[in-house]
Amino acid sequence: MLDRPLSPPPVEVIVAVTQALHCEARLLDNEDFDGWLAMLDEDICYRMELKSRRFRADRSPPLPVGPGVIFNEDLGRLKLRVDRLKSGFVWAEDPPNFIRRAISNVEVVARPAENEVRVHSVLIMHRNRIDGTTRVLTAARTDLWRGEGQAWLLVARDIVLDHSVLPDSNLNAFF
Amino acid sequence: MRFERIGREPDYSRYMDLKEGWLDRRIFSDADIYEEELYRIFARSWLFVAHESQIPKAGDFLTTHMGEDAVIVARQADGSIRVMLNSCPHRGNKVCFADAGNTRRFVCNYHGWAFDTAGDLKGMHEEYCYDDGDIDFKNHGLKNVAKVSSYKGLVFATFNGDAPSLEAWLGDFRWYLDMILDNEEGGTEFIGGCIKSVMSANWKFGVENFIGDAYHAGWTHDSGCRSMNDGMPFPPIDMENSYHASVNGHGWEFGTEGVGDLVLLGRPKVMDYYNKIRPKMAERLGEMRSKIFGSVASASIFPNVSFLPGISTFRQWQPKGPMQFELKTWVIVNKNMPDDIKEEVTKGVMQTFGPGGTFEMDDGENWENCTTVNRGVVTRHERLHYRCGIGRQIEHDTLPGIVYRGQYNDANQRGFYQRWLDMMTHDDFSKMPTRPEPRLGNVAETRDLPGLFAL
């Protein structure tokens, strides 16, 4: 990953990808899941790994089958999640929870190809829940976006959640 | 003044055995014990409320807490200081919302009741709606505390009319206090402003840490020490020539090498300054005290004030429930220091003992974990070890108080908890033991003492 700001900054790409990220957040806030799925590349790899708190110098080896994941989704599994949300049986989302995503720090960190950018961004997810409480989750994301004509498609997303104990009773939400 | 909860005959002695050197952990988390502390300790002790320099002019005020009671500290036209509850006698609203300022009146937001800086009720919005005889103006002012008194710039107040004089309360500890309050002509002042932070820890952990815990410094603060001192760890402690001294629950642990805390401040200019005034300090306070000042040292005034002589952080641990306190941090400097030295001290304090300071960042984590681990019903019944140096008490010709040799010691901590126990178990203030019997007596100035103490 190129770790310096591109100079000069690819202003048009930055603006276009920022718009795509904002658009994506808006679609999700509005529960327009089909609109969101349409922004995903068919080879999408959408991941959020489980993390534990370890001492920096800890010597124990990695877990045999890996740490496990909160999300490790391809397009099929994302569709499956969306199908559930649209099934009409998800009582936890009825009435809907109010979710607002704030996207910031949209940083183009690399441009592996003319029509591809690696983008780092951070997200605050403000969830006003059915029970009247508000939960705030924060996360950082590193994405790969591909320009296809006028549109930008999400090809890969790695999400790092800042919580070691999830402070909420579910994650019926996409980051 | 007596309070409702006094006399509930709790047996607090079962929570500790200071001769054996252990404490029961429940005193750090139990809600009932905490309530009793508010009545028996915070409502009866002399509590630090301000430094005179924070409110120099008539009408200057600041707001703070005595225990969990919100109070206003205000300078009067005659130069005296009054301390009163920050709560309107009409419906109880807070009457002053600012941390500090200057005013002629405190006016309640709710119905406009107005009080002067002495707390006297002077008028209200739509005063005509009360009939004659509805309000006795004299008896509806802001409730003043029982006593206010100063010692060399530090202003204390107490809700307790039966409390001894402030001089008697501080007792022989004044001999030590003068090292920060009176080491140079002109006295001291606080740098403007106050930094406040919140920790999920019992208030006593902060106090006991500063009162005697030199032991944690080399471990907890290894990273802080190395960052401030060019990669060097804490220097070894000279256990022959360092001490714990405890007076009525106040305590000061110290070396006599004169430079340790000054090194940790990481400000060569400040070191130079003190080295320059040290001969005068020796004339003023005697040889011994001029050698103690600046050494590796820390101190607390019972119940909830702490400071580091030399590093110049001055702080108060305000209780906010059994598992929380608010830490208020100031910087104390000599009034006659040049401005650039004051600036150096201030920067040094915030770099070491501010919330982003290289030392402070490691303390809170410990105290929080010492406290919150007691949520476990098995854990909270386990005892803690306070026995370090229990056999090393000495009589010292020069040093007043209950003195132990060797800076690595739990002696001052035991002294603090002894006083805690005394206050929790004695309803009658006059029957509370003085520990130890005072040497200074009624001498007003510790430097005017005859004989040994002048050394």
Add this chain to the structure above:
Amino acid sequence: MALDIASLVDTGTGRQSRLIYANEEIYRQELERIFGRCWLFLVHTSQIPKPGDYFRTFMGEDDVIVIRQKDGSIKAFLNSCTHRGNRVCRADRGNARAFTCNYHGWSFAPDGALAGVPLENEAYFGELDRSKFGLVPVTKVSEYKGLVFGCWDANSPSLEDYLGDAKFFLDVWLDAMPGGSALLGETQKMVLGTNWKLPVENVCGDGYHLGWAHAGAMSAVQSMDLTGLSVGNSGVDLDGGLSVAGMNGHMVLSALDGVSGYAFYPDPKPILEYLEANRQTVIDRLGEVRGKQVWGAQVNITIFPNLQLLPGLNWFRVYHPKGPGQIEQWTWAMAENDMPEAVKTQILENQCLTFGLAGLFDNDDGDNLAACTEQSRGWRTAQMDVYTNMALGRSGKREGFPGDIAAGLVSEHNQRYFYRRWQEHMMAENWAEVPTYNINSLTAQEAEHA
């Protein structure tokens, strides 16, 4: 004021007072009489395979370190320094030669011994009796086929006796295949605003909610017929499974088809192949009943008070209470060591998909449990009762199985036994007053036959 525990639960009619979900005083007594007394799950041996491997967990609200010793045994200690009480370990897991307290640097060896005291001679003049200031050990630690439990009460029965006939079902995971069992993945931790008993009763016996609460998830991922249950609870086959209780407070729900545990795998083929390939081995080891009918089926096992494991769906879960209205829910994926790597990976991923932090099923439960708790806090609602009175009095003996058994997965038979056990513990001053019972015990049945 002494709590009138007898009035809070009536197992005869299936009534519980809502106070038990919200009252502070009841909660404090639970910490002492249930969490301070019962055997509590600490760790699976697969999670700390090597000497020095440790895992941090809770027993009630007490913070505990579980660590593998040099000789291979396992010990557990309060995670609290004996000097000022600080937590000595703040990592979730790892490998360590010692635990050193941040505050003063006292360090403790893996066996809990106080091994290092900075400035021991300078500060303590060598007079500190180190042997008295080791980490406080958990009174008893014992293992059953990979599951390690700890207990604070010296007078408790042995772990084997405590588990009683629940071992019959535990073995369907722990001892089905010669390679034994393992837990997979990092701990999935979540805060839920619920009383700890509600998720326990939900999983210990409540097949009833599945077709309703999880209808959305079932419609999304169900790939085969789950005997006895369906979306919307229509067409329930009440003889498709068993509700088993009366085993020292432990409960089991079990389907009897040998495959339905994998009904919520979008692609169950690899795992079905594994089941088929090894079925005979398991029958040889555990007999026809367990090998044919239970192994591979959906099975919910509840070990009183706060451990639940579901071989088949393959999730393993502990609830740590954090006050009357809050828990931390810790989940792992379960596997058999003989499973091929690909199957283990699939299990881990599917567990996360269905019952992980963003799990399709789990996401349905949290709010229900939280609301049941919240609705017990009102002045008026707290005076109300709730009921577990489905299929009262319709239980008995079933050939080949231990326990008092009700037909079907949709019953409230198990919940009643859960609350009965809760009441027994809460009323007992000590272990001697806690009854032991293994109804229709197989050993007794065999003796009868003989």
Add this chain to the structure above:
Amino acid sequence: MTDTATLERTRQGTAASLELTHALAQTLYREARLLDTENYADWAEMLAEDLHYHMPGIETRYRRDKTDQVTDLTRMAYYNDSKPEILKRLSRLETGTAWSEDPATRYTHIITNVEVELTENADEFRVYSNFYAYRNRNERDEDSLIGNRIDIWRQVGNSFQLVKRRAILKHNVLLSKNLNIYV
């Protein structure tokens, strides 16, 4: 409001080009990412030798009280640091004995409301931004620090260095035990 500010800058001739605005925004985001990942070595390289880094402690005061709480450098401040002083603080993390930072804290810095304007120095730019710095450590220990910053960034070759930062935290009582986080 933005329009007015933009117009004002255009009138004063201090409006920054689109490219410059983005270049500095990207720089702020990179800085945030370095802090999130505890990459303090690279962060320190973004700091100019003549850096002044200031975060005042703010008291609650009545409006009529004209005490300068923000720019008066003689008052108590969380930070009032030069670059060597910042480096000294950072050196604590390299000692290997900063116990409270192990296990590591998780951070996210959210930087937003970025405005760029030209200054009288051709190579220096004033950048306004807001920060939301979130941290989570241990099990449930979490803090949210929110405030605004006024920076001066200096162009050095193709990149920028931070010359001045005044970060104004909106807390009166810091609702946390410490500030092991830079904003």
